[in-house]
Amino acid sequence: MLTLTETAQTVITGIVGQSDAAETGGLRISGAEGDQLNVGVAPAPAEGDQVLDASGARVFLDDTATTALADKVLDAAPDDQGRVTFTIAQQA
Template identity: 50%
Template sequence: MLTITDNASLVVSDIVGRTVTTDTGGLRIAEAAGDQFAVSVADAPAETEVVAEHGTARVFMDLPVASALDDKVLDARVGDDGAVQFLISSQPA
């Protein structure tokens, strides 16, 4: 299962909290062109999505994405200008 760092949890919770007014909201990670991923905010997971949670942060993924990220860690950085960058790396052995 995708692991969410404490820092990513705070960033995801902040982004979702500013966008979604329900308790079911989260960040959706979807496949994009060129072996990349796209992120968006969603009101709730789709019935077929896998949900990874850490604290109040929720990340939604369809089965192929969840499989691809099964042994990965989601982290986040916030730049001085407030821009968010999500980072995906391998889990430590």
Template identity: 50%
Template structure:
């Protein structure tokens, strides 16, 4: 199952902490539209049918079925740069930098 770093948990909780959104709001990762290896990440109010749900410390990630298989043994990390832009990265296994 996908593992979330503490940095990813913090960023996801910040991004989804809008009081106007449902409490189940999370980040959804799905396959790219054009069939490439790129993944699409978006804020989702709830999981879609068939999504795998990964939750850590109140941060929710919804994974499309094919993406869940692809990321099964990976780690999701996130960082915010000095301009406030968020960058998510996926690393092999559970070896990851602690934020």
């Protein structure tokens, strides 16, 4: 199962907390064409999504993302302008 670093948890909680979906929302990761994944804030999980809750940071994964990220770690790095880069690494 996908795991989140502490930094990713903090960033996700902040992003979702600033959205209109703060109470029930989360970061949704879904499959796209090829090996691409879409990432965005969602007000609630879609039907069939796996829900990951790590210290209040909620991530919704569709079937494609669940499979692709099953043995991965999601990290985040905010820059000085407030932009965030997410990185995916293999679990140790």
